[in-house]
Amino acid sequence: MSAPHIGIIGGGIAGATAALHFAELGLDVSIFERGPSLVDGPPICHLHAGGNLYREISQQQCVQLLQESIETVKLYRHTLNVRPTVIAVPKQDKGQPEDLLPRLEVIKQAYHQLVASDRSNQVLGDPDHYYQLYSKHDLERLAKQAVPKPDDISEASLDEWMIPFAKQVDLNTLKFPVVLVQEYGLSVFRLSATVNISLQQLPNCHVYTDTTVTGVNESCYSDGKTNSDIKTDADVKANVDGKGNADNKTKWNIHFQPSVSPTSGMGDHSRSVEVDYLINASGYQTGTVDDWIKAPRSRLVEFKAAYVSRWLEHDGMWPEVIFHGERGTPQGMAQLTPYPDGYFQLHGMTEDITLFSDGVAKSTAESSQPKLPAYLINKMIRGWDERQQIERTNKAIAHMAQFIPSFASATVGGKPLFGAQQVPGSDISLRAASVSFVGDNYARLEIVKASSAIEAAKQVEAELYNKGYLSASDSIARDPVSARLELRQVLSKAFQLAQQRHYPTALADIGGVNRDD
DSSP states (O other), X not given: OOOXXXXXXXXXXXXXXXXXXXXXXXXXXXXXXXXXXXXXXXXXOBOOSSOTTOTTXXXXXXXXXXXXXXXXXXXXXXXXXXXXXXXXXXXXXXXXXXXXXXXXXXXXXXXXXXHHHOGGGOOSSOGGGSEEEEXXXXXXXXXXXXXXXXXXXXXXXXHHHHHHHHHHXXXXXXXXXXXXXXXXXXXXXXXXXXXXXXXXTXXXXXXXXXXXXXXXXXXXXXXXXOGXXXXXXXXXXXXXXXTOOOTTSOOEEEEEEEOOOTTXXXXXXXXXXXXXXXXXXXXXXXXXHHHHHTOOOOEEEEEEEEEEEEXXXXXXXXXXXXXXXXXXXXXXXXXXXXXXXXXXXXXXXXXXXXXXXXXXXXOOSSOSSOOOOHHHHHHHHHOOOHHHHHHHHHHHHHHHHTTXXXXXXXXXXXXXXXXXXXXXXXXXXXXXXXXXXXXXTEEEEOOSSGGGXXXXXXXXXXXXXXXXXXXXXXXXXXXXXXXXXXXXXXXXXXXXXXXHTTOOGGGGSOOSBOTTO
């Protein structure tokens, strides 16, 4: 039986990871991306290995994010920024730090079990030190110590990571204890570099960047039926021969057109590719493909932005810092993500900073594609107005300065990182989601967090076996090109991508401990 040709619409983290996964299995893959390179979407900066940024999600989602994060680190081994995260609860917040402890203990035990079952799962430090608590007295003691030099800090130096925090945060604004947890950073530029380099080395993967998919339609079965004629499992089985051969199953035609050429002013003529299995990884535009093939799905879409600042008065190597707050209020969560050379990425979960008052759209009975306001779509296509970029970045700086007074001296460090993310269903707080299936040859990758991408690809692989596209007797190549890449290769490409996307190269550099030393 011939191996299926996989067609993937969308080259973000979900689609690119799926392309890498199936290409490394030896399958024929075609991936289509409107932008000039793969993985260039919403701001990714945090691994979410336990989901501690989100008090509102369930323990089950937290454990799922932990497991998925471990798999992500093992796949993208040069993309981790190895530094812990501080979780603090402000006095003005309704929550209590003690409320976090039962969940932290559940995640710690889950990490213990994962490491006990497979030592290669120990990618987040020692499970015994997954988290540590600090009283106000502990932090006042650490504030009197000298800030260690970056080269003196190790992954296990928990107290040393807390010294800059203790020195520069206004401890009188916080409740105690403060938590240090081994949730690390994730570099979107090094992740993008990894998939772009890897897929170039896999001749069975055909990457179509700068390409717009204009439609999808069904090819016919050998008996003239289309997919819409196949209603039941019996119908599907009737179109597969007795050996489980999927060659007679319906196929999809993906129609596409390269973007307008800057020299000729014209794009190439429309083209099409026939594929056996269609993966919809279109991100916030997933509903468009659903509409094309008449597979309705309820979903939300949310536009978000993070801001790049530069704080030259920072002292030492910082952990990531989260000041909890109620989403959508003026006191929404404040997130400080450190990078080399004094650059910090900022989130402020208020409608004046990361969120937008009209930034959430939902699908309708007429269309599975939520419709964001035109001005937000325009931001994603044409970029930001400089005035608003400066205004929102300065609001993010002021939001952080209420807890770190000296941060008020920070300045705009670059253009915002922004994009829209989909959330399947109607719960905007959902954080752990992966894939849904329709019929026998269509899958939607509906991840909310980057760490869910590899799990989604594995679920699609299982479905390929379940639906008869692959059988246990198949000899599928497993050649992990991505695992053989060297850090210098990834960094060189990541710096190039940052420059092409007009961001400081510091955002692509290693932030934290270098495990490759």
